[in-house]
Amino acid sequence: MRILKYSFGLLAMALVFLSSCRDFVEPNIPYSEFDTGAYLRTIDRTSTTFNLFNLANSNFALTLEAVDIEDGGTVETVEIRVRHRRLIPGVGLEFTPQEDALVATLQKSDFAPNSESRFLRTSFQISAADAIAAVGLSFEDIEGGDVFEFRLVLNDRFGRSFSSDNVTNNVAGAPFYASPFQYNVSVVCPSDLGGTYQFEATETFCGATYSGEITWTPVSSSPGSYTLSDGTFGAWQECYPDSWGSGNVRINDACNILSMTGTDKYGDSYSMTVVSSTPEELTLSWENTFGEFGTVIVKSNDGKPWPDLR
Incomplete structure (x- = not known):
């Protein structure tokens, strides 16, 4: 048994030695002829x-x-x-x-x-x-x-x-x-509509008219989309009162064509139409699936004119 183990050890050492020398052998593969x-x-x-x-x-x-x-x-x-x-x-x-x-x-x-x-x-x-x-x-x-x-x-x-x-x-x-x-x-169509704007609400579902401030925050993962600080433009506060809270409503700018998407904290979805657009004022009407609605005039911000929005 010892002889077999000894012979096996010699064979293993020989294999290791031969394999260690293999790096010094010039390979027969014609690498220089590769295309x-x-x-x-x-x-x-x-x-x-x-x-x-x-x-x-x-x-x-x-x-x-x-x-x-x-x-x-x-x-x-x-x-x-x-x-x-x-x-x-x-x-x-x-x-x-x-x-x-x-x-x-x-x-x-x-x-x-x-x-x-x-x-x-x-x-x-x-x-x-x-x-x-x-x-x-x-x-x-x-x-x-x-x-x-x-x-x-x-x-x-x-x-x-x-x-x-x-x-x-x-x-x-x-x-x-x-x-x-x-x-x-x-x-x-590059879009640059982010900012805080002054607005006037000229029509609401409860008949109130008022003025306020709205912020459009750019959505980094979706160029041309802006999250509104209040999808009702302050109408809940004036009509109930109620706070906007955790609602997530966006205005989307697709080559100057505006649309509104998203839902409020109660799950109602929103849409809008552009009534008119000048460099100084953007007039839009919004509504939701609960039946609430309003029309607001959003003023241009810090002298930056509105583009020709639709």
């Missing part, structure tokens, strides 16, 4: 929205890094292609054109060394005007909520092309690679 590709790492998304109210000065802009076996040296051109997308309620997505159109081409000379990495980088900017023209539309055709799909096609000197149709999910989505080859640029 390698290329991708565009996203360094900075400088601008990825178009402002519906200022399309003439909106742009899509990125900083990219070309990554390949030659630190970006195999890149010949990068095509920037675009198409317009709109969601039609009850129908689905509508694309213009069906196949994306070429809007610009980056040349090899557009990529240059940088001080932060060994790879070549480039920065580019595509104006909204150029993107709109490339898809065959005009400024008047664009609506809030539209999306411009920009797709990049990297062509190297070996005749190969890399884009969103042949990139893996790991390369496209992983933070290290950050190379989706496709970027969705939404047409947005």
